Amino acid sequence: MGATPCASHSLSRATHERTSAVVDTREFLRMLVVSDSLAISPHVKDLANTLLRHYPLDVDIDVSAAALPGVWVHPKHGR
Incomplete structure (x- = not known):
């Protein structure tokens, strides 16, 4: 038994x-x-850079979307 149309739409919206x-x-x-703003502390920039090291790229999300279409959608490339 599949999801109701409303539930299916909500799931699709949530994945997007x-x-x-x-x-x-x-x-x-x-x-x-990459900001040159002096308002952003070096600590914040270092932390952001550390987080980015293991943050998923579009290709990673593409693979996940193929394996788990109910969880992810393919990201729009070139954003």
Whole structure:
């Protein structure tokens, strides 16, 4: 027995939102690392860089989306 149309739509929306949050967070961390702003402390930049070392790339999310389509969607490349 499959999910109801409403539940299926909610699941699809959640997978898109989850993927978008991960991709957007990665971009935010990158922005912190490369910023020339003096308002961002070196400690914050170092921490952001440390987190990025093991943060999933689009290719990692692509593989996960292929294996777990109910959890991830393929990210929009070139963002």
